Amino acid sequence: MSVKENFEKAKLDYERWGVNVEEALEKLKSVPISIHCWQGDDIGGFEVNQQELSGGIDVTGNYPGKATNPEQLRSDIEKALSLIPGKHRINLHAIYGETNGEVVERDEIKPEHFENWVNWAKQHGIGLDFNPTLFSHPKAEDGLTLAHPDKETRDFWIRHCIASRKIGEYFGKELGTPALTNIWIPDGYKDIPSDRLTPRQRLKDSLDEIFKEEIDEKYNIDAVESKLFGIGSEAYVVGSHEFYLGYALKNNKLCLLDTGHYHPTEVVSNKISAMLLYSDQLALHVSRPVRWDSDHVIVLDDELREIGLEIVRNDALDKVMIGLDFFDASINRVAAWTIGTRNMIKSLLYALLLPNDTLKQFQEEGNFTDRLALFEEFKTYPFGAIWDYYCEQMEVPVKEAWLDEVKTYEKEVLSKR
Numbered sequence: 001m002s003v004k005e006n007f008e009k010a011k012l013d014y015e016r017w018g019v020n021v022e023e024a025l026e027k028l029k030s031v032p033i034s035i036h037c038w039q040g041d042d043i044g045g046f047e048v049n050q051q052e053l054s055g056g057i058d059v060t061g062n063y064p065g066k067a068t069n070p071e072q073l074r075s076d077i078e079k080a081l082s083l084i085p086g087k088h089r090i091n092l093h094a095i096y097g098e099t100n101g102e103v104v105e106r107d108e109i110k111p112e113h114f115e116n117w118v119n120w121a122k123q124h125g126i127g128l129d130f131n132p133t134l135f136s137h138p139k140a141e142d143g144l145t146l147a148h149p150d151k152e153t154r155d156f157w158i159r160h161c162i163a164s165r166k167i168g169e170y171f172g173k174e175l176g177t178p179a180l181t182n183i184w185i186p187d188g189y190k191d192i193p194s195d196r197l198t199p200r201q202r203l204k205d206s207l208d209e210i211f212k213e214e215i216d217e218k219y220n221i222d223a224v225e226s227k228l229f230g231i232g233s234e235a236y237v238v239g240s241h242e243f244y245l246g247y248a249l250k251n252n253k254l255c256l257l258d259t260g261h262y263h264p265t266e267v268v269s270n271k272i273s274a275m276l277l278y279s280d281q282l283a284l285h286v287s288r289p290v291r292w293d294s295d296h297v298i299v300l301d302d303e304l305r306e307i308g309l310e311i312v313r314n315d316a317l318d319k320v321m322i323g324l325d326f327f328d329a330s331i332n333r334v335a336a337w338t339i340g341t342r343n344m345i346k347s348l349l350y351a352l353l354l355p356n357d358t359l360k361q362f363q364e365e366g367n368f369t370d371r372l373a374l375f376e377e378f379k380t381y382p383f384g385a386i387w388d389y390y391c392e393q394m395e396v397p398v399k400e401a402w403l404d405e406v407k408t409y410e411k412e413v414l415s416k417r
């Protein structure tokens, strides 16, 4: 049977429960996933005076072929985009600027250093998102940046964040879609602090300074990303969830929830509905923490499906800005992007294909038997046939056919680096 014939047959199963499959596919097409560029080069970046990765994050593995310059990185992203259905966005860090061999300090980065990225994004009709980089730098060596006790150090990072928002604004103006500029800092302590308040007070003041200048949200949207712990900040992280939740609500900023930044059994899927009652939008870094914030490539597991469900059934596809944040250097990096991003999209499709209204009604009626029965039966509905058809429609490889393309690319391009 052809992909289309399989689809037509599968569609009937879903339609019996009132699911409009064509409508689901149309909706899915309009959802951009912000794909993080840093999977392609193990968060190295292109600074002339490149430093070792720091900030309590780590990339393990040494699979050959990583991108070592912007052209290679863009070419690898293009390859991945050609294997992922839909129109997506690319998320950059400040260390991915291009400065023509010149050392440009982080507090002096300018839109012009990202001109090539913007031209490339225009060529591909995609949006760009941005992140200041407050790690892998001598001024962040002791693990403190915006909360640093030393004013000069703090001011340096404040200027970096201000410069980053301007770059976000530039992306938004040039590309006609607002950039999400997300601030994540590593600040914290390895051991039990004697004062938790003072660093948080300093972080709050630094953020106030960074956001002093209003930037039109048509061009740039600010987000702040919390964390629970990192390597070297096991006992205390200044920018905790409660810290940023409060800050974001009070200052009309977006909270960015990274799925690896909570206690091992604490799930982001359960936070989405609660937070959307109090803020119009929120942002995600979807990652897969294996026992810690390990940033494994996301798989279609229960939590990823639950995240998709929470976004879809709460009608929040345009309220939750979905970004990815994983980095695995032990496998082909183009494959890592492809697997992870296809999984994110699959989770949304899975959610769009559930009879969500019926399931909600069961719950309201106290009919928990039917609720559980349907949840479980739908797990073996012919979801794959709908997904395959979507891929075919979007002109990307069906099933694992994309893997052959990655292998060819590895043979012809990556292995020659």
Ligand SMILES: C[C@H](O)[C@H](O)[C@@H](O)C(=O)CO
Residues within 6 Å of the ligand: 038, 043, 057, 131, 184, 225, 227, 258, 285, 293, 325
């Ligand atoms: C490189 C990313 O910005 C970084 O991973 C950050 O988002 C994070 O999640 C740190 O743990």
Ligand SMILES: [Mn+2]
Residues within 6 Å of the ligand: 184, 225, 258, 285, 325
């Ligand atoms: Mn993150």
